[in-house]
Amino acid sequence: MDSVFSNTLAAILTIGIISFLYKDNPLYKFCESLFIGVSAGYWFVQQYYANLLPKLFDNLGITRLLGAENVADGALQNLFVRGQWDENLLYLIAGILGVMMLLRLVPQIGWMSRWPMAFIVGSIAGLYFITYFQSNAMRQMQNTILPLNSFNNLVLIVGTVTGIIYFYFSKEHKGAFGGAARVGIYFLMVTFGASFGYTVMSRMSLLIGRLDFLFGTWLGLVK
């Protein structure tokens, strides 16, 4: 009975969203708003229970401080009760940075939110500088240095070189250089076409999933 109710509800919401294909309507608006609201609520709860509670409040000992009995002592208890240094105290810095991030909601001291933002940008940029360069530049370049002994290798090398030439704007695209750039455009077009084809396939798949739900799971017409 529960599954019949939940499936019917899900089916109504699915039809409500698909109804936009005909034209905008109140049912679609309702379904859209409901989806946004539920998503926001779900994300908030998820982030609290997966992030804030175990990593910040439990590790620091704030939940214990507030009277929770099924949680072990945290860093604050270790420091002030036992006089021991606990590396989980470092979460305090993360917590303070998190609070500073929220201060952008207070215009007078909103500037303080720039500090945690700078920390995030700096650390992520540093982290990615090496990994991105290694995985997406060096390894790819290395794999383009190939012998011209097969058609595939030839296509790969010509495509890479002409594609790079197209994005070289310090020299006017004329003569042989312009010709190479034009070849580069063709390669780019083929790439975009392949990518678009895959996108169409992906979107169709999502629709097939919903149609299978409507005709199979809900109505039981498809086995």
Add this chain to the structure above:
Amino acid sequence: MEFFEKLMSIDRRVIFLFVGAALIVPLFLDIEQKIEITPEVQTLYDAFMELPPGSKVLMTFDYDPPSAPELQPQAITALRLCFDRNLKVIIIGLWPMGPMQANLALETIFIEKKYLDREPIYGVDYVNLGYSPGNELVIQRMGSSIPSTFPRDFRGTPIEEIPLMQGIVNFSNLDFILNLSAGYPGTVEWVQFAVDRFHATMGACNTAVQAPLVYPYVHTGQLTGLSGGMKGAAEFEVLTGFTGKGTKFMLSQSFAHIIVVLFIIIGNIAYFVTRGREKEKIG
């Protein structure tokens, strides 16, 4: 001529109707479509087959329900392959809904007849460590210590009490990683951190949208096999000898592609014919 002019101003809802019919009708048909196996999916399948029984496979569920039509069949096939070959499965998710998708896939598998008598044992044959926030930083931290990144499993059991997790410290204790990804964080991040930084061996199952972005990683050997979209799911199913939703849905997919290609051709013909007429008028 008027026919082509009408075609140029055809209501988009007519096209939706055709595409919808092309997707729905095949769901009711019992036609078998031949699925060609691509080298990328074959490599992924071979990677599983080369693992000796008892090998530890990390499966990362980095997707949520909207991408399930493409990725859930691949997840079910991969899990079934692992259980059939007695490979030990460790499940995690960098997306909040990922571990729940894994549970749904497990439920689908365990109601099958052959698993009713010998259902894999939780904690021994497989474990779900749940979701951990932090995106790529989770992967980075797993490279140092998996137990400190996932101190408890999905059910709240401390990791040291789970038999399957005994002796697993970092990626060097895992034999293979399979990433099921629908975007960020996903295959790109796993390649950058787990593969290139910690030298893990990894294959991937992606949505079709993401597949073109990660194909270069297969060519360089950073990925050991790739299964992209519903077509990849169907190929993976064919290789494992199981007909699931990937194979079933490919018929709808093919019908819809034919309709889309036909509309592109008709639209182009109509465009060039009407353009010629406009030129004549101007001339």
